[in-house]
Structures are given as structure tokens and as C-alpha cells.
Amino acid sequence: MQRHCQHCGAVLVALTFADGKLREQCERCGAVAWRNPTPVGMALIEHEGRLVLIRRLADPLAGYWAPPAGYVETGESVPEAVLREAREETGLEIALDGLLDVYSRADVNVLIVAYRAHVIGGVLAAGDDAIEAGLFAPDEWPQEPPPASGAAIDEWFYGVIRDATAPWRRD
Numbered sequence: 001m002q003r004h005c006q007h008c009g010a011v012l013v014a015l016t017f018a019d020g021k022l023r024e025q026c027e028r029c030g031a032v033a034w035r036n037p038t039p040v041g042m043a044l045i046e047h048e049g050r051l052v053l054i055r056r057l058a059d060p061l062a063g064y065w066a067p068p069a070g071y072v073e074t075g076e077s078v079p080e081a082v083l084r085e086a087r088e089e090t091g092l093e094i095a096l097d098g099l100l101d102v103y104s105r106a107d108v109n110v111l112i113v114a115y116r117a118h119v120i121g122g123v124l125a126a127g128d129d130a131i132e133a134g135l136f137a138p139d140e141w142p143q144e145p146p147p148a149s150g151a152a153i154d155e156w157f158y159g160v161i162r163d164a165t166a167p168w169r170r171d
């Protein structure tokens with residue numbers, strides 16, 4: 001499928017650049033069609049010693065328990081996206097308590113910005129991309145096997161969830 005230049009509409013051609021990387025460039029105006037990882041915001045929401053998790057409706061890792069997370073949209077900051085995703089997926093209003101970590105990997109086209117947060121209102125209920133929502137104490141953590149799909153994003157995301165939730169787990 002041919003892709004077109006977002007600036008002038010001409011056809012993009014694939015070229016190997018001097019740094020050895022393959023990119024698409026406009027044959028008319030020379031603009032490079034940069035491809036960058038899409039930012040995702042994630043909320044580690046602590047409430048009375050437990051962590052809020054949702055069971056994911058969509059891939060990656062559909063069916064797995066994970067902290068609420070979603071794509072940052074144009075027109076909102078990363079923290080604003082985290083507040084919105086928490087509201088949509090868990091029904092909770094949250095306040096952020098600072099950056100937990102940033103996760104990225106060269107062969108995965110998203111990057112995850114994870115914040116600590118606490119509940120300031122709302123009622124916990126699964127919504128939007130969540131099958132279920134729950135609060136988990138360290139000794140009642142859901143035990144889930146590593147994904148068997150072999151997809152880089154599944155393997156990576158499983159590791160991100162394990163790492164980001166480590167302060168609230170006992171295993």
C-alpha cells in the first residue's frame with residue numbers, strides 16, 4: 001500500500017538513510033515520514049494498601065490483569081491522559097503522586113510512562129477497555145503465566161506490568 005506525504009500529498013518512497021535505517025521520504029518535498037513510538041500513560045493507583053488493576057479487554061495481553069493504561073491523545077498532556085484513562089477504565093478519580101518509571105524497547109512501537117496515584121473520588125467499576133476491575137493486596141495477587149504468543153510487545157508488556165507493580169506484590 002502506498003503512503004502519501006502529510007505535507008504535500010505526494011507518494012512516499014522507502015530509502016535507506018546514511019545511518020543505515022530505512023525510512024519513508026516524500027519524493028516531491030523531501031519531508032521524512034518519521035515513525036516514533038506512541039506514548040502510553042499508566043496509573044499505579046494505591047488504595048488502602050492495595051493496588052487497582054483491570055482485566056484487559058484488548059490486546060496486548062487481552063485477559064490479563066494490569067494497571068489501567070492507554071494512549072496519550074493529541075490535545076492532552078501525559079498526566080491528563082493518565083487521569084482520563086483511570087476514569088474511563090476504573091470509574092475512579094485519581095490524583096498523581098509522581099513518576100514511577102518510563103518503559104521502552106527498541107522493537108516495540110509504544111513507550112509507557114507510569115505514574116503513582118491515589119484515589120480521590122468515584123466508585124470502582126470496570127469500564128471502557130476493562131472486563132473487570134479490582135483492588136489487590138500483596139497476598140491476593142493474580143497469578144498469571146508469561147504470554148505464549150511470542151510477540152515482542154506481549155513479552156515486553158508482561159515484564160513492564162511485573163516491574164511497575166513490584167512494590168505492591170509479595171511474590
Ligand SMILES: [Zn+2]
Nearest residue numbers: 005008026029
Ligand atoms: Zn511532500
